[in-house]
Structures are given as C-alpha cells and as structure tokens.
Amino acid sequence: MALRKIRVDGDEILRKVCKPVDKMTPRLKTLIEDMFDTMYETNGVGLAAPQVGILKRIVVIDVEDGNAYCLINPKIVLEEGEQEGNEGCLSLPGLVGTVKRPNHVVCQALDINMNEIVVEGEGLLARAICHELDHLDGILYKDKALDGIHSVDEDIKK
Numbered sequence: 653m654a655l656r657k658i659r660v661d662g663d664e665i666l667r668k669v670c671k672p673v674d675k676m677t678p679r680l681k682t683l684i685e686d687m688f689d690t691m692y693e694t695n696g697v698g699l700a701a702p703q704v705g706i707l708k709r710i711v712v713i714d715v716e717d718g719n720a721y722c723l724i725n726p727k728i729v730l731e732e733g734e735q736e737g738n739e740g741c742l743s744l745p746g747l748v749g750t751v752k753r754p755n756h757v758v759c760q761a762l763d764i765n766m767n768e769i770v771v772e773g774e775g776l777l778a779r780a781i782c783h784e785l786d787h788l789d790g791i792l793y794k795d796k797a798l799d800g801i802h803s804v805d806e807d808i809k810k
C-alpha cells in the first residue's frame with residue numbers, strides 16, 4: 653500500500669486538462685492502486701489522477717454501493733434529471749458547497765485492463781462521476797457551487 657500526496661486548491665496542476673491514456677503500463681497500474689489506497693485512507697468517495705499530480709484521464713470512485721470503479725478516459729454519454737446537494741473535495745479539505753448535478757448519468761470508459769465499460773450512476777454515484785470527471789478538465793466543484801463554499805464546521809452549526 654502506498655499513499656500519494658493530495659494536491660490542494662491553489663496548486664496549478666489541478667487546473668490543467670489531462671491527457672488520455674493510450675496503453676496500460678505497470679507504472680499506471682501502480683498509480684491506480686495508490687489512488688484507491690489514498691482515497692480509502694482519506695475517506696473520500698472519489699479521486700482523480702491530477703489530485704495526486706498526474707495529468708492522465710483516470711479516476712477512482714467508491715460510493716460504498718458494493719463497487720469500486722476505476723474509469724480511464726471516461727466520457728458522460730447521457731445525463732438526466734437534476735439534484736442539488738452538498739459536495740466536498742479532498743483537494744479543498746474542510747470545505748463544502750451546494751452543487752447542482754444530473755441525478756442520472758451514463759458513463760463510457762475503459763477499465764484497468766483497457767476493456768470498454770459502461771457505468772450507470774444515480775444519486776451519489778452520478779454526483780461522484782460528474783465531480784471526478786470535472787477534475788480531468790481542470791474544473792473544481794467550487795467553480796459551480798451555487799452559494800460559494802464554506803467550512804464544514806459552519807455547516808454543522810446551521
């Protein structure tokens with residue numbers, strides 16, 4: 653198990669557009685394993701490669717629905733409905749904001765063996781997919797937060 657350092661807001665790498673993966677390599681497999689380890693260790697539900705400083709189109713997601721997803725070169729091919737809810741990010745520790753997302757998405761991607769997969773997400777999974785894919789284009793949830801972002805402590809007080 654290896655943990656990677658999570659880049660935080662203000663680090664310019666979080667604002668770059670990531671490059672597609674053209675082939676799986678032992679190095680990328682290790683990266684993906686480390687991304688899962690880092691996500692679980694920090695109690696996140698998702699992590700994108702740029703958050704650990706790698707500008708590749710790779711995300712990992714686990715919203716505790718019994719699946720752990722590794723999505724490579726992911727694309728959202730269908731969005732339906734709407735949900736508004738609180739969102740946080742491992743790159744903006746201690747902060748939350750309300751973000752509007754589709755309630756249902758269909759995402760095409762490659763898995764760790766570079767096989768094509770389709771992942772359908774509702775609710776939290778749809779939110780996590782949208783949030784993580786935004787990272788691959790240098791977008792942070794705070795850019796979309798309806799009333800800005802605030803500290804988690806403030807949220808508890810409300």
Ligand code: ZN
Nearest residue numbers: 740741742743
């Ligand atoms: Zn994030």
